[in-house]
Amino acid sequence: MRVLVTGGAGYIGSHTVVQLIAAGHEVVIVDSFVNASPSVLPRLEDLAGTSIETHSFDVRDVDKTSALFAEGRFDAVIHFAGLKAVGESSEIPLEYYDNNLGTTFSLLRAMQRHEVGTLVFSSSATVYGETTTVPMHEDLPTSATNPYGWTKVMQEQILSDAARAGGPQIALLRYFNPVGAHVSGTIGEDPQGTPNNLMPFIAQVAVGRRARLQVFGDDYPTPDGTALRDYIHVEDLAAGHVAALEHLGAHPEIDVRAWNLGTGQGSSVLEMVRAFEAASGRPVPHDVAPRRRGDLAVCYADPTRAESELGWRAQHTIERMCADTWRWQAANPQGYNA
Known part of the structure; x- marks a missing residue:
């Protein structure tokens, strides 16, 4: 087409x-x-x-x-x-x-x-x-x-x-x-200003662009108290x-x-932090802040329909997501406009 x-x-x-x-x-x-x-x-x-x-x-x-x-x-x-x-x-x-x-x-x-x-x-x-x-x-x-x-x-x-x-x-x-990012490390997520999402913020802390990550809430009814996301x-x-x-x-x-x-399936904020530290070999210092209004404790998909009708299924683990994000961020510490 x-x-x-x-x-x-x-x-x-x-x-x-x-x-x-x-x-x-x-x-x-x-x-x-x-x-x-x-x-x-x-x-x-x-x-x-x-x-x-x-x-x-x-x-x-x-x-x-x-x-x-x-x-x-x-x-x-x-x-x-x-x-x-x-x-x-x-x-x-x-x-x-x-x-x-x-x-x-x-x-x-x-x-x-x-x-x-x-x-x-x-x-x-x-x-x-x-x-x-x-x-x-x-x-x-x-x-x-x-x-x-x-x-x-x-x-x-x-x-x-x-x-x-x-x-x-x-x-x-x-x-x-x-x-995540393309396995080549040549294209990836490059948010303008302060990242709104967890992964680019973690990556920018690991690469030295930001000092610390804020974790919003550690008292949710989840295994480690932080919110679970898909x-x-x-x-x-x-x-x-x-x-x-x-x-x-x-x-x-x-x-x-x-x-x-x-x-x-859901992964917690702290699980993602630990997975990124393992992928990058860098610490991701973080502080706990109060919960944000409107944030759910747990949010993940039922992807059954896509698998049965489209023949599609997610293939990559959080370890792969973190490794590919770090490859992109390490090669492009200031994003596309370095």
Whole structure:
């Protein structure tokens, strides 16, 4: 297929681009580079062994997006583009709603106008809200606890309604906690400013960019008192996108379907710290801080549906996740813009 990847220069998008090309698909990237660095592009081309057509603009620009579709002759879209920091979304909620919903409206209009019939959407386990049901399965009701999460809930609803009204086929891929990096160490997670997620913060402490890690809460009802999360290697996540894309292509009767992408087991914050110390040979000093409001004690996926329907299953252990993250961080201590 000829696939347009929105946000294809970002963390998950870049790893998916490499796997799409390896699977024989032709890829075009569009990215505003708000949360990504243009420095990733030559690295992607080296890994893929081919040039990659790339366009730099915001998908909310309806005219530019429509013009790209008019010229692109795409078979499918994988939609990663969007703002993604939970804390920031509570500080600037209107920007999150405008950006995340706006890109989706613009894409759907262009897809309808140019008869592109398949879309794989980057959703999130945040759509399960404050449920205490674990493992979390796709039939749970959706909700959210922050503006970022609500944008994902709303995007899922918009996409589902469009699909059921005769629009494109839609895959809703609900991620849990993406971590890791390409085994080459040439592409990985490069958050701007203070990392919002655990693994890049641990990596930056280990490499000396930050002094200490804050562990939010050590009094949860878990084996070591710290929160359990479902960490999934970004390479497994990328493989899930390729599997969903190809599954939709083989099953034209599907209008919209959600799949969890996770390992199906939880690892604690302190387990991840110890695994990273073992992988890096570096200490990760940390302090315990109070729990954050809204944090769940335990959150992990039921990935049964993805395994049975997509033939996909997460392959990589937390040891591999940490080793690959450290290889990336050690080789790129200041990220892409060193």
